[in-house]
Amino acid sequence: GAVVSQHPSRVICKSGTSVKIECRSLDFQATTMFWYRQFPKKSLMLMATSNEGSKATYEQGVEKDKFLINHASLTLSTLTVTSAHPEDSSFYICSARVPLAGAYEQYFGPGTRLTVT
């Protein structure tokens, strides 16, 4: 149980275009999901907290107009990188917590490798 999937696993897009990444909780409902960005050989940087049915909460320094987050259902959150630039190239990972008492850990998706050319 507690499986989180991401789609696509890899995506290449041209500079100036937008790309959408999906994060799904497959066997549980997640009212809250998290989006992280990971640079090569670096830690995960929390970008935003995605809340079902409401606006995402962005971490300081993350451009909300560039990284659009939509949490339209209890099993799906999407991250759209708008007007992508090469510096947006990174590994993007989502996570979710099983909403059960005593379940503290987060479960992570397999990640999406974004390359902007």
Next chain:
Amino acid sequence: AQSVAQPEDQVNVAEGNPLTVKCTYSVSGNPYLFWYVQYPNRGLQFLLKYITGDNLVKGSYGFEAEFNKSQTSFHLKKPSALVSDSALYFCAVRVTYNFNKFYFGSGTKLNVKP
């Protein structure tokens, strides 16, 4: 502010030897601490957690971690390393307010040589 520090970028051990990956934390209130492992181009896999109770926590794949409140540490250990343990290891602290966000250490690359 909540923070997690992993002082070693890389740890090298020989297969069969014990391994330790270090983690220290700074958190307001009681710490909720976690270890995750990441293989290349993959997401993070949960290894173990400390919430309360025994200071020695046992997790997946033979790993364990010792919570030390006085030293604010949560070091990951394994008695006998395997080559397949080679990966990137992250320590994390969970913030108990504001959607229970996680903050991660910088990661430690574990290399186990045969």
